[in-house]
Amino acid sequence: MAPNVEADAPHNSFDTILVLDFGSQTSHLILRRLRSLGVFAELLPCTTKIADLTWKPKGIVFSGGPSSVYDEGSPHVDPAVFDLNVPILGICYGCQEIAWRIDSKNVARGEAREYGHADVKITKVNSNVDRLFAGLGDEIPVFMSHYDKLVSLPTGFVVIGATTNSEYAGIAHQEKPIFGVQFHPELEHTPRGTDILRNFSVDICGAQPNWKMGDFAELEIARIRELVGDRALVLGAVSGGVDSTVGAALMREAIGDRFKAILIDTGCMRLNECETVKVNLGKHLGINLTVVEAGELFLSRLAGVSDPEKKRKIIGSTFIDLFEEEAIRIEKEAENTPNSGKVEFFLQGTLYPDVIESLSFRGPSATIKTHHNVGGLPERMMNGQGLRLIEPLRLLFKDEVRAIGRKLGIHESLVNRHPFPGPGIAIRILGDVTKERVEIARKADHIFISMIKEAGLYNQISQAFAGLDTNRSVGVFGDQRVWGYIVILRAVGTKDFMSADVFDFDNAFLKNVSRTICNQVEGVARVVYDLTSKPPGTIELE
């Protein structure tokens, strides 16, 4: 369990909206929109027992979800939420849940699926119920994603919006502040959606929109100080990626040199990665990063392994072995110094999407790939050595982490870096990993990324890299036959890395990259650009 000093939790300092999650793909967007308005929001599973809440939300949103309210076994809220006497907004499934609770006959399967654009005609009632759509005019474009619908108006409610397919696209209780919308205000394709969420959270719930990133960093630093106390040492796995860098900056600010940052050189890092990260963390953050040279170890354990899941497992467990050794080394080194103490905590860069994954109400989902995740790491370490996790970013999204990074004065070049997976180049080589292959992929990657930067495209792309297909292809170089590997270029745009679009380069640019790689990287006979979006592809090659 992540430590949580409840007394300092943000919901005690900021008015907070509780989002009860019914498993929609877009539940987290409700939080993002609210937070972008300055209203703090937290997400809990829809099955949360209200009696277990240690804090009182200013209002509650029921999210959408894939189930049908009338099906046996589908999720339902604890009826006690209605006794909290705070405003409630139901979205899609959430709206159907409100109607179904009043009478199960209120919801049924519609005649037509309704996915995509619809126009909601707003009905003015001239009472409090108009507050949800206040300022939006007579009609708004919205995004729908449903099959089930309200087939009758729940007792006590009035209609505040309708579409051709959904007569009850917006409903409101006549006396109590309970609202429901069939469409999704959290989606970009509902352009006035944020206004609706502001009307709900600020005007109807009365939440103060005073949540600020800066405050979060300060509160978090104070929380870490209190938690760690004045003796314990903290071990941190720091990759130089955004998450661990921001986490490290917070730790450093909180406890100074008692924070021990470790970077493992897996032998599968980007070109000059370890050196650059060490210099940057020292220069910009005053962090003395220890680089553990382990390339040989990783490569020897990976020898002959081409199965992607096996590669990930080997890499994950090698990380564990090395961190265990480091914890022991650090304690030994600190003996007889003013910083002597036990390594009691382990810093991890967990973000809110990871937390949501494990909290939210979802059916079992298929394992697409086992992210090497240092999350699995402390289990054994904790049992063996009593290490506890510290996850300062566990309530934040990536763009919020970047904002905090900027706030903490972390250099733009660190804050805006494309993510790089823990297993590194090893999962960008299709086939077994050898030193020679890593070298080739690394050089090609460096050329690609450098050219992207020179062309001013780096910040328009969410993630780019060059990987290697170890099948070989024939080429003709200066009248000589070559039989070389195939470099796969990949570049995608995405907000949350859950889905992604292929980046549209100019053809001339790609041809130039291809020519440069073929000319400069020995062993490559061909360069291709991957045109697969996610889904069906994943961002990494394995």
Ligand SMILES: Nc1ncnc2c1ncn2[C@@H]1O[C@H](COP(=O)(O)OP(=O)(O)OP(=O)(O)O)[C@@H](O)[C@H]1O
């Ligand atoms: N080579 C490494 N050495 C030490 N820790 C690592 C290494 N690679 C990954 N980690 C740890 O694994 C965590 C998860 O990696 P992940 O790539 O998701 O995050 P990140 O590297 O901090 O940020 P980014 O997503 O921008 O790459 C990191 O936060 C870091 O704690």
Ligand SMILES: O=c1[nH]c(=O)c2[nH+]cn([C@@H]3O[C@H](COP(=O)(O)O)[C@@H](O)[C@H]3O)c2[nH]1
């Ligand atoms: O730290 C990590 N350990 C991993 O094992 C791992 N696998 C994928 N990724 C990163 O996650 C994002 C989504 O990647 P996929 O579409 O390939 O699943 C992309 O940003 C990937 O780089 C990883 N990060």
Ligand SMILES: NC(=O)CC[C@H](N)C(=O)O
């Ligand atoms: N997006 C949703 O919440 C869908 C709710 C419900 N499953 C429907 O099809 O209407």
Ligand SMILES: [Mg+2]
């Ligand atoms: Mg990384």
